[in-house]
Structures are given as structure tokens and as C-alpha cells.
Amino acid sequence: MRYDPPFHRSNGLVPALIALAALILFPLVFEASYLRHLMILAFVFAVVAASWDLSLGYGGLFNFAHVALFAVGIYSYGILAKTLGLNPWLAILLAGPIAMLFAAAVALPVLRLDGIFVILVTLAFSQLLFQIVISQSDITGGTSGMVTLPALSLGGYRFTKDGRIGYYYAALVLLVLAIAFLWRVTRSRFGRGIVAMRDAKYYAISRGAPEGGTRLVTLCASALFTGIAGGFYGSYVRVASPDIFGLGPLTLILSMLLVGGAGTIWGPVLAAFVVTALSEAMADLGFWREILMALLIIVVMVFYPGGLWALVQEAREAAAVALAGLRARRRRAAQKAAREARMGAPERMVETRHGLIAVAAAGPDEGAADGPPILLIHGNSACKEAFLHQFAAFRARRQVIAFDLPGHGVSENGDPEKSYNIPAYADVAEDVLAALGAKGPFVLGWSLGGYVALELTARDPAAYAGLAITGASPLNVVPEDFARGYDASSHVVLAGRQFFTPAERSRFAGSATAPLSEASAFMHANIDRTDGRARFYMLTKLSVVDWPRQMRMLREGTIPFAVLNGSNDPFLNHGYIAGLNYGAIWTGAPRDIEDGKHAPFFNRPEAFNEVFHAFMADASRARA
């Protein structure tokens, strides 16, 4: 019953204003006086039900004398305006404080009662009022009630004229004032006290909220507009009948409260219209109407205890989810187009042993290639678009392939235990090559991708045309060689860290690729997309790699091999790399790209592409 859906995106002011505008325009569109009559009744019941929500929904106080307070408003209007001859407007206003007095009288016996006893006492109280009303027939008219109560008029204009349009707007003003009042009360410090008393009574008491005082003020506050609504109702139907004390009106208004959703204010207001309309639509059904209304209440209580307001909120949530989905789809499409424009190559998803992998591939027509394909493997926390200059340079002559590692770029995140390590990345590379039907390619690996390339080619050196690594030191014994292959810097620490601070993020991105600029912004953005576990698991699972097998391959020189590092690489220990034992390295030693940093192919693309092209040409000649 207590359903408090959060207002995620607004405080509800705009929808409320739209509804208000619709209600203001309603009588101008629908001139049938009967429709307006129904709306007036709905306004009055909405005020009563929403006020009841303050004590029942927010306060958790089962005040079943609430409808009796409404009746108090009607009768005090009757007595003040007819018997005592007071101005009807004044009588309506006075009906509020009078109902508050009666509410205080109800509150006194229930100050220290709980649960079911509150129901019984308040019910008994309303029965007591009923008995008093019918026993004092000289004041209240007894069982036949009071009739021909004075109607409202303002400056000689009678509100019953022009299809009750005066009553309509007066009732609307009453509703707006009541909702504003309830809104203020429930959002105030005291209103939070009411809810606290409901949800955690003893904690609230221990924090200094007075239990009795809170109950008293809650009941009185809920009585104010109930009494005024009663006075207004009396002036409108111009009859005060003791029938209002019966179980029928009680059930009707309680059903508005509960079908609408208790503890929401808007729910009872909405339900007042729905229930009034429903009950009017079924007016011809006689007894069946009551039965169907009762069944509706039971069905709502059993199957949908949040009520209409929960339905509204859920519809709203569903619309928000659908809208967000639409936006996300459009954003994805736009970003895909941007990536494809950057690479000048279509992007496709390939199913691999480690999930869906995004692959970009471009090249000349079938048979027009003048050499083996090129497979490009990007580094830690980067993406395939790092190789945009290589795509631009080589796509006209060869097939160029790049893919996003699992957990990077637009590839799927993998299972951290299975998919975030170097052998798994090599599996992915194999699967990508197989899916594209690319045979005997050159492999260029950058940094982490360098190790992936080493692992990939070491599995079957004869199946590859050549291997080039950049920004990576071949390792023999891990982790000892790690300390030798790299200059001690924070980069190594950051490379394996799952979460980055913003400062760490830009430092890592700046030294790994290039300082932030328009051209490198997308590489910086990629760090945030990368699954942090991919860094952490990759580094902690270094020992699952068969490092000596890679070194063996390099020593034996079974594959054309080149080392193309940037001369200014901030991480690498160039001396360590030069001192390794290579069986057949291209040009006899590691080849440094002048002024290249950790990503020379990105910072110095022309120089890098020239060297890389030369390596491929020499390697193909040597193999032939």
C-alpha cells in the first residue's frame, strides 16, 4: 500500500500545471451541466480523499472518522449558514476549524492506541457523532437531515447559473489550495516527522519527535480542508443528510484513497476522478454497481496494492526506459558512423571464443592486393581506431584488419577470469583472422598488443608473414624481466590498476598515446570505456603466458621480426631491448622511430609507415 515511487526526472510540477490547465479549460469545452456536476463532486471527493491520505497514507493512522469530519463540515455549514444566517462564504471557511476541533476530539482517545484499536475508536467516534446528529433533531433535522441550505453567490452572481460554472471553478480552487497545503505539509520538516512516526516510530521518538503531538497535528491538518470541503459540499448539494455517516460514503472515499494509492496525495486525487466516472458509468446497473465497485477495490488491493498512482509511475518509468533505449540506439548508430568515418572502413561484430568482437577491415578488391594482409593489435586501454593512420596508408594495397580487444572499444566485456589475459587475446586474434578468411598476415602489436602478437605468432610462426612490435619489451622471465624491460615509472602501476582517478586517467592516456588534443581526444575517452578489470586481470595473469616460447621463437629467427619503437618512448628500457638475443631481427637491431613516443605509429605516422612498409617488403622478399 505504501508505494513511494521516486520522481526521477521532475518534481511533478509541469504535469500538474498541464492537468490544471486542462481542468480550467474543461467547462469551456464541455458545456453539459451534468458533466460539470460530476467534476465538482470529483473535486470535493478528491480533497477529502487526499486529506485523508495525510493521516492514513503518510501517518499510518487508520482514522475512520475522517468521513465523519467531512459530515461535520456539512452540518456546521448547515447550522452556521441556515440556522444562524451567517454569510455562506464565512460558514464554509469556519467549517474547516470546526472540523479541526472535532479532529482534536478524535485524536485525544487515539493518542496512545495502535493499529486496530485506532480503527475501532475512530469508527465508534463517527457512530457517536451520527447518533448525536439523529438524536438532536431540532438542531440537525434528525434522520431527515437539513434541506434548502443557502447556495453560494458572489456580488449578486448566483453560482448555480450558467451550468454551475461558478461552483466548478470554486471547487477547482478548493482542490488546488488543498493539494498545495498537503504538498507543503508533507514536504515540511513536520511532514517528514509524520512519515518517520509511521515507518520507525521508536527511532523518531528517540530523535525527539513527539508521538502524541504529531498525531494530534496530523489529524487536525487532515481535517482542515476536509471540513472546508464539507462546507462547500453542503453549499453545493444544499442538503445535510445523516446518510453521510454510513458505511457507503466511507467505502467510497476509502476506495478512492486505496485505489489511487495511499501515501501519494496525487493517487487519491486521480482516483477520485476515476472512481466518480466509473461509478457514474455503472449507474444503470443498480446493485451490480456496488458489487462491481467492491470487486474492483478487492482486485486492486490483492493484485496491485500500489494503486493507480503506481500504475502511472510505472507507465512513466516504462516510457522513460523506452525513450532512453531510443536515444541510446541513435547514439550508438551515430558513434558507429563516426568510427567508420575515422577508419574509412566498415565495422562488423565477429563471434569469438571470448565474446563478440568489433572488427574493422578494409582493403582492395579480391585479388588486387599486392601483399599479405596486416593484422593490427592495439594496446592496453586503447582501441582499434589507434591505427587510423595505418588504415589510411595501407588499405589501398593490402587488406588491413584491426579489432577491439575484449573489454575495450565496442567489443563485449569478457569473463574476467577467462577472457582478460594475453593467451585469450591471442585466441581472439586467431578467431578474427579465421572469420575474415585472412591467411598468412603480417602482425603489428603495440604495447600489450605486442605481447599478444608474440603469443599469437609463437603458436605457429610459419603461419604468419612477419611480426613487428612497438612499445613492448620481449620478456623471458616474468616478473623479473618486467623490471628490466621498463623504466621504473608510474606507468607500470597504472597499467594494472582497475580504477583511475581523473588525474591518473589523463596521465596514463597522455603518456601511452599522446597528450590531450583534438586528434587524440578519442583515445583519451577510450580509457573510460575500457573495463578496468581487463587491466587488473591481464597484469595479474601474466604468468599464464608461455614467455620462453616467445623468446625461443625470436632466438631461432623462424619469423621475420622487427622492433619499431619510438626513440622517446617514456617507458621502455631501450638498452634491455637492444641486448636481447635475436636470431634474425630486421636490420640487425631494433629500429627506433625518430622522436616517436610510446605510440610512434600514432604520433609519427609518416615515418612509422615508411619503416613498416620497408620491413614488410624485405620480409616478403626474404620469405619468397
Next chain:
Amino acid sequence: MSLDTLLVVASGGLVLGAIYALMASGLAVVWTTLGIFNFAHGAFIALGAYLGWQLSHAEASGLGLLAGALGAVAAMFVIGVCFHYALVRPFERKANIVAASVITTLAGAAIIENGISLVWGPRSKQMPRLAEGDVALGPVVLSASDLVLLVTVAAILAGLGWFLGATRTGRSMRAVAQNREAAELMGLDVPRLYAVSFGLSAAMAGLAGLFVGSIRFMTPTMGADPLMKALIVVILGGVARFTSPIYAALIVGMVEAYSSYFLGLYWTPAVLFALMIAVLVLKPSGLFTSHQRTL
């Protein structure tokens, strides 16, 4: 004012008290075991009366008074069980069971009352009197019908006391009323016992309806007034033991009889409700509650 007058009034109060005791005990059975207040109890009273009328009255089935009463009570038991499963069971173990069952039983009462109007029409009916003639007990002359009523109610309440105190089902119901968790741990089928309690309560309401129907006219809303009286009785007496509503019922019957006689018909309910509120404020657990709640 003579002693005879007081005695006649007292005999009237006794009859009222007996009916109230029957209704209040039924109400108390549900209240103590399930912890909820059944607002359909008044509708059960009306439904029992109409079912009894349907089965027994010469204009309808004409099975005779005894068969009609037994049939109506049995039917009310079944209806009570169904009622429990449809309206109360869904909220079991939920925090809002009290409020939710209030509204669903109110709705159930609306369904029953309007259903009665649909089936039997709004015209009021009357049960035949339970017996003809008068019986003189010393200075007081009771109608034989009232005497039968008193004896039957006394027998039923004694039977209820025996059922709750001596039979396995009755003792299980009391156990559930005292501590649901412990009763469940002992292997009692709590949902079934709840259903039995509701059925028993409805059957007693139906029987009370037969009696009310024999002293007043039957209307679809005939249960509303007895329900309010039963509510007063249950609050005055408390539900600590199954006997406490009985004492309270006798007190309420007497208060009603005497205040109607001395203060006038209109003031009686006001006196009763004021009495009830006073008791609730001063001693919310009822007048007869020196013991822990045991049903």
C-alpha cells in the same frame, strides 16, 4: 417504578445480551486468531438470516426451522472459509494486513449486502418465531421464543467453550492466537486453522442472524447495527478469554435495555459509544483482561 418493570426490562436486556454475545464471540474468534477486524461480520449476519429464511420459510424451500437453521449455519461456515481465502489470505504476513483487510472486508460486506438485494429483493422479511406461547418464570413472563433463544445461545456458547478448551482443533486455534510462530514450529497447519476460525465465526454470525431475523425485520443492511453493538461488546470486554465478550455482551444488553427505557431510544447508542470510548481510553485491552490473551 416497580420491581416487575425492572425485571421485564432486564429480561429484554438478557435476550439482547445473548444475541450480542453470540455475535461478539464470533467476531472475537477472528480478531484473536487472525488479528484483524472483520467488517463483513454484519453482512454475515444478514446473509445467515436470509439463507435461513430461504431454507425454512414456507414461501421458499420450506424445509422447516431446524433444517433451515442447520443448513444456513453450514452454508455460512463454507462462505466464511471462502471469504478468508479470497479477502484476507492474500495479505497474510504483510505489514499492512490490518488496513488491507479492513478495506477488503468492507468491500466484501458491500458485495454480500447488494447480492442479497439482488437475490431476495429489498422488501423486508421476517423469520418465523422460534416457539409460540409464553412461559412464566416466577414474576417474569418470558415468551417461549425468547426462552428458546436464551437456551440455544447458552448451549452454543458452552459448546464453543468446550470446542476451544477440549478439542484438538480448538486448542490449536488458541495456540495460534497466542503465538503464531511457536504454533507453526509445533507443526500446526496455521492457514487451515485461520480458515476454520473464519468459518466458525461466520457460522456463529449466521446463527445470530437467524435470531435477529426472528425478533426484527430482515433487510440487507440488518447487520450494520448488530455489528456496531458487537464492536462495542468486544472492545468493552476485551478478547483475553472467550468468556469476556459474553460478560460484556450481557452488560451492553442491559445498558441498552435500561437506557432505552429511561433515556429514550435515540440516546442509547450515544451512551454505548461514549462508554466504549471511555473504556478504550482508560483500559484499551478491555474490562476483563487480567489474563494474557488466550482466546
